[in-house]
Amino acid sequence: MAFFDNFSKKVQDVAFVAAExxxxxxxxxxxxxxxxxxxxxxxxxMAAERRSMDKNYRALGEWYVSTLEGDAPEAVAxxxxxxxxxxxxxxxxxxxxxxxxxxAAALKAKGIEPCLAVILVGENPASQVYVRGxxxxxxxxxxxxxxxxxxxTTTQEELLAKIAELAADKTVNGILVQLPLPKQIxxxxxxxxxxxxxxxxxxxxxxxxxxxxxxxCFLPCTPAGCIRMIESTGTKxxxxxxxxxxxxxxxxxxxxxxxxxxxxxxxxxxxxxxxLKEICANADILVxxxxxxxxxxxxxxxxxxxxxxxxxxxxxxxxxxxxxxFEEASAVAGxxxxxxxxxxxxxxxxxxxxxxQAAAMQNGxxx
Ligand code: GUN
Numbered sequence: 001m002a003f004f005d006n007f008s009k010k011v012q013d014v015a016f017v018a019a020e021x022x023x024x025x026x027x028x029x030x031x032x033x034x035x036x037x038x039x040x041x042x043x044x045x046m047a048a049e050r051r052s053m054d055k056n057y058r059a060l061g062e063w064y065v066s067t068l069e070g071d072a073p074e075a076v077a078x079x080x081x082x083x084x085x086x087x088x089x090x091x092x093x094x095x096x097x098x099x100x101x102x103x104a105a106a107l108k109a110k111g112i113e114p115c116l117a118v119i120l121v122g123e124n125p126a127s128q129v130y131v132r133g134x135x136x137x138x139x140x141x142x143x144x145x146x147x148x149x150x151x152x153t154t155t156q157e158e159l160l161a162k163i164a165e166l167a168a169d170k171t172v173n174g175i176l177v178q179l180p181l182p183k184q185i186x187x188x189x190x191x192x193x194x195x196x197x198x199x200x201x202x203x204x205x206x207x208x209x210x211x212x213x214x215x216x217c218f219l220p221c222t223p224a225g226c227i228r229m230i231e232s233t234g235t236k237x238x239x240x241x242x243x244x245x246x247x248x249x250x251x252x253x254x255x256x257x258x259x260x261x262x263x264x265x266x267x268x269x270x271x272x273x274x275x276l277k278e279i280c281a282n283a284d285i286l287v288x289x290x291x292x293x294x295x296x297x298x299x300x301x302x303x304x305x306x307x308x309x310x311x312x313x314x315x316x317x318x319x320x321x322x323x324x325x326f327e328e329a330s331a332v333a334g335x336x337x338x339x340x341x342x343x344x345x346x347x348x349x350x351x352x353x354x355x356x357q358a359a360a361m362q363n364g365x366x367x
Contacts, residue, residue, distance in 0.1 A: 100352030246289035298328030
């Protein structure tokens with residue numbers, strides 16, 4: 001009996017050890033399976049995010065194409081008759097802003113509140129005015145804004161930490177760092193830190209590269225606004241001689257690229273350009289972005305040309321002046337944008353639209 005007792009005990013022991021081993025194996029296998037399942041889940045979620053992003057980039061692409069690659073109405077075959085009244089500029093800007101407001105309302109109807117974070121480092125008086133304008137337009141379009149002010153002495157690390165915080169915040173759709181920055185901060189490092197999907201300025205290398213290669217992206221607001229201004233006149237850009245004065249990363253270079261994408265023959269002029277006057281006088285479309293008050297004089301404007309003045313220069317008189325001598329140029333041009341009140345408000349309207357698009361994209365909805 002003892003044998004049987006012992007035997008059965010042995011069997012029990014063996015069974016117990018085996019059961020314990022089996023449990024251990026199962027636990028390890030379970031852990032492994034859980035890890036595999038978790039990894040698969042993360043991969044699935046990432047793929048879903050990528051798919052949603054692609055979908056929304058496509059939606060953004062349609063907007064890009066319709067806004068910036070669509071021809072002006074065929075009926076208006078050439079540069080239209082003079083529209084020198086600044087009311088026309090106002091109408092173009094109001095229309096763009098109304099679109100942004102309608103998009104914000106459509107998002108809100110889906111339970112999404114679009115939000116733009118604007119960071120201002122330091123006390124640059126012009127930047128303060130620009131930031132105030134952006135925040136005001138957000139309010140008027142139904143877009144939430146966060147105005148974040150940081151002192152002139154802010155370090156690059158502090159600014160990058162703030163950007164990282166906003167990048168991780170799902171309720172923030174757009175991040176804009178007002179330029180220029182104090183000299184201790186590397187502008188490129190800051191722009192690189194903004195995730196492309198929240199880069200509503202269109203300055204990040206990804207968006208710049210996508211624009212250059214004709215892919216859907218966030219377009220930089222001032223050049224996009226220039227194109228919209230030109231098209232608001234009924235002018236067909238295709239086949240026109242377009243001259244851009246200035247080659248900054250914010251305006252000159254991207255404006256030239258967008259005009260090229262619309263099949264203009266584009267010349268970029270800068271401080272080393274010979275025969276500047278002659279080149280400008282041959283322009284059907286002249287975009288002035290030099291940053292020098294009254295630089296473009298009447299004799300540099302082709303009769304009937306569309307003149308877009310991007311300059312905002314504070315004169316000794318304390319007033320704002322464009323890069324174009326308005327009095328002289330407006331006597332020759334077919335259309336000319338005023339300063340203030342022309343490109344500036346249109347730039348902000350484009351920023352509003354980029355913000356609503358960012359919110360739509362990040363939430364996987366089309367507007
Ligand atoms: N400073 C002058 N123009 C701009 C702009 O379009 N965006 C930013 N972030 N800073 C600027």
